[in-house]
Amino acid sequence: MDIKLLALDLDGTVLSSGNTLPRAARYAIEKAVDSGIEVAVASGRPFSSMPEEVLRIDGIRWVIASNGAAVYDGGERVRSVTLDAEDILRILDLTREHDLIWEAFAEGETCTDKRYYDDPMKYGCSEAYVGYVRGSRGTCTDMRGYIRENRRRLDSIEFVCTDKALRESLWDLIARETEGVYITSSSANFVEFMNAAATKANAVAWLSERLGIARKNIAAAGNADNDVDMLRFAGLGAAVRNATPACLDAADLIVAGNDEGGVCELVDRIILP
DSSP: OOOOEEEEOIIIIISOTTSOOOHHHHHHHHHHHHTTOEEEEEOSSOGGGSOHHHHTSTTOOEEEEGGGTEEEETTEEEEEOOOOHHHHHHHHHHTTTSOOEEEEEETTEEEEEHHHHHOGGGGTOOGGGHHHHHHHOEEESOHHHHHHHTTTSOSEEEEEOSOHHHHHHHHHHHHHHOSSEEEEOSSTTEEEEEETTOOHHHHHHHHHHHHTOOGGGEEEEEOSGGGHHHHHHSSEEEEETTSOHHHHHHOSEEEOOTTTTHHHHHHHHHHOO
């Protein structure tokens, strides 16, 4: 395949389980750029918490942030699809009986429940990501109030819940009761809400049109449920071996895990005869 655009998820795909950029992965990205491929980051993270070690790679120009709610070109926000304020109020109403851990994301700002900030591992965060959580977020003791107050400018909101049954029941309820909301998950205990138009697939489609690159000439790699639509959209969708079942099922190609050089394998398959 003549791949001209490569969209890469970060956490669990490019980054190691220790939340670092492996040297081999950096080299593979540089090799893809040197071969003439446009490489774009496609992450659930807001732009403000993208790893500097990734953004500093020469040739990384495009960043798809907040699961597609925003696209950045060289640090400038060039596409924005925020949540509808009425949908946010509806989500808050549907979950009002449950004491959930909420997070909210807006351009240049991330706010989390102080309980999660104080003890991320209690809510399922891995030890390797504790520093990331505390280094990238502000805190609030009344997140529902914060979300309500800022409802007209939010890229996305999410709740963290370790109770699988509750998590799934609320997901189903909100999916039934809202029409303009995209619901996904980038990690086991997270349920994330964006505008229905703000998916990674839609952001990659927008980018492909802007760059004049056909869908068949796009490759994408990911590891989680929030990558599924992007993998299905791309001409070549690749999942790392540590991906979720839904992500593996959506993939055309399964490569090694994020700690075993999966991105390196993918780049070699793309650029080598």
